[in-house]
Amino acid sequence: MTAFQTSIYMLITMSFLILAGNTCYPIFLRLIVWTFLKLLPKNEHWTDHRRTLHFLLDHPRRCYTNLFPARHTWWLLLAVIVLNGIDWMGFELLNLGNHAITSIPSGIRILDGLFQAFAVRSGGFYVVNISTVRISLQVLYVIMMYISVYPVVITMRNSNVYEERSLGIYADDPGYASTPTAKKRHKFSFRRTLTNTPLEDTTQYFVSQQLRAQLSHDIWWLVLAVFIIMCIEASSFEANPAVFSVFNVIFETVSAYGCVGISVGLPDQAYSFSGALKTGSKLVLCAVMIRGRHRGLPVAIDKAVLLPREELGGLEEDDAVIRMERTVSRGRGA
Incomplete structure (x- = not known):
């Protein structure tokens, strides 16, 4: 460009x-x-x-x-x-x-x-x-x-209609225990992550948890990838430390992880920095790209990827009852 x-x-x-x-x-x-x-x-x-x-x-x-x-x-x-x-x-x-x-x-x-x-x-x-x-x-x-990918991923998971259940915020709620279908679903034994936390705080907690998880999600894989590439490119670094610097390797690895494609390039060539890497380093970058490409996928419980079944209708009724009881209790407290 x-x-x-x-x-x-x-x-x-x-x-x-x-x-x-x-x-x-x-x-x-x-x-x-x-x-x-x-x-x-x-x-x-x-x-x-x-x-x-x-x-x-x-x-x-x-x-x-x-x-x-x-x-x-x-x-x-x-x-x-x-x-x-x-x-x-x-x-x-x-x-x-x-x-x-x-x-x-x-x-x-x-x-x-x-x-x-x-x-x-x-x-x-x-x-x-x-x-x-x-x-x-x-x-x-x-x-x-x-x-x-953070804005889209966090928004996707924060807007998931069943994400609250994945966090397990209903375990100790009296409302959940009293719902008609709760007793029939022993496999949904959730633990409340934040005890006595209002529903309004759940979204903030969820976003902060997602942000922490995403920040540390694949950082160790990136560190390992950079370490392996530097081991493979040791001779290249000794021959030309300015071009094969650690920062250039980090830049190329993160670019591959984000599936972006931006490269610092080479001073005397028209292709990207990865073109000068050895075969082993290129394979590592391919693995990093595959790993990064899949980090934006929705979680397995995403409503939009669940097939309709009778059980989901009961779960929705449980959610509605819990939210209604919480709304009434907050109204009385006010």
Whole structure:
């Protein structure tokens, strides 16, 4: 993409496609469904279609893993804006005094920084040579590539209608014990994770738990991958320590884990840094890519991937009874 560094139309179009096809896919999907609902005429002929679209908007996670409720979609949009804003500001501020970047005309440089912010976490494109940007910005890119999938994954699992059961928040609830179907389902012996915690705090607890789990989920695999690659590339490091530095290996490994594709490259070659690695190192990167590609999958209990059965109806009734009793008890306490 360096050849299109000054192509405004190309950069804007590619930025839109990068967002629509990756992190902002759930946002665009809900926007499309909402737009169709608003465009359909309000007459008897389109009643069934409007009812279907209403159901999709009201119960999105019962139908598709990447279609979220309105509140979660707004949260995802905010997360995307914040993360991309950090990348954009980092590109502009951390490269002050860097002739390789400041030589670009100011207007184009701002657009290039915005495009790079969109691409660094998903697209894999870059309009400037990554090796020419400041090392501080490269470190920021490593962090952003590692957390690239977090907004979607956390939103997906936070909006799962059965995720509360996976956390086991019902075990010691009197409401759960008194539900008609609770006694029939001894296999659902859940333990309450937060005792005496209001339901409003459950979401915050869940998000924090997911964030901790995701941050440490595959960090040991990445450390092991970097260690193995450095062992394999020991001779290359001794011959050219600047090119085969530990940071370049970390950058390439995290890029592979995030399935991003950005590379620091090589000073005298047109291909990426991984092209200079030995076969064993390339196989390790392939394993890292497979591992990273599957970290965004929904959990096994996701409602959108469960087949309908009578048991699920009973579980939904239990959930409704528990929430109703909690609402009544909070109302009396107030």
